Amino acid sequence: MTDTAIEAAALGKRFRRRGRQALDSCTFRLPTGVVCAVVGPNGAGKSTLLALAAGLTTPTEGTLTILGGTPSEARERLAYVAQDKPLHPQLTVGETLRLGRELNPRVWDAAVAERVVAGGELDPDARISTLSGGQRSRVALALALGKRPALLLLDEPMADLDPLARHQLMGMLLADAAERGTTVVMSSHVVAELEGSCDHLLLLGAGRIRLSGPLDDLLAAHTLVTGPATGDLGPHTVVESRTTGRQLTALVRPRGPVGGDWGTAEPSLEELVLSHLRSPEAPELRLDAPEEAAV
């Protein structure tokens, strides 16, 4: 057994020989049992990273280790829900779940899958092609959870769900993770919906890792300071600073205590993410512990 769900070492992916680098020298480690948010602007490489982890495509540089093996070795123990929720449109909901059972005969948990579908009051005889986007998301999540995976990879899972379904499905997903210790990795660009649900963060920008590690540690490593525009932020690493009239607002990584006349506050997840996105040149910060140090 390993306590590492995903480990990337100098991971890179280029789609065509001279094409754009979708991922570039990404190095991080994700321990098992975490709920990790993969955040970044469009085109940052979120979907590429998830597809690589799911073994659907192979890296052009570096290595990726999933649950102690290669992505294809881990395929039985992971479930992946792609952004476009590919399902067979001509099958009914019931037939889709039966297909899930037949493709995963040893591990299939019909009760879990049916509970996810039942929460949406879906007719088992309805064809997939007649369902709305949100209903299709629900069926795709039912298939993924029914597989009882050790690692669940979700690409924009909640994008087309209404607020009620979103809350209910996120609750089910996390309850399942709580009970079985499933590692959940989900991408989103709606940061607010991840706050409170995730305990790990992977922030991507232009194919590179900007921030990675436990969310609490990342937040604690940053301080939001306000003070006079003439103030000196001395030894601290400034991620972003803005001046409005005589006032300066900055997000810094403090080195030593932030003294003087500065007002300080801990940033929210949204403030942390937005500041980094507005400042692409800010240095990366990795706080994920190496495997030896993990419990």
Next chain:
Amino acid sequence: MVEYRIDRRSGVATYVQIVQQTKQALRLGLLQPGDKLPTAREVVEATAINPNTVLKAYRELEREGLVEARRGLGTFVRRSLGAAPADSPLRAELVAWAERARGAGLEREDVAALFTAVLDEQFTEHQGHQEHEGDRA
């Protein structure tokens, strides 16, 4: 059984909200020794918050000696908190005082400000502890 209400916009860390709401329930006698706290699964399913956050809150309550985890059974209340259950004479006095304040023409905010000021004056040490909790939020 308590039900937790998580306010994501409050600026108070989620685990601190669970700790505070549990303590509030203990103070008011809504939770009593021997009562079972909801399982992490139940809390997570109802609130869609991170399971590790619930466990962190329960560990904090356990560290303070308020609850104990019994393997395979759940988390149970060990002792209650404070000397002011919902039906105590102190509460009745406070109700009477609030009625007088209202009779004297004070608004809700005036009363809250007055009450907070007196709390700060009388419980400086306790206040420091609260601030410490806030720091980690």
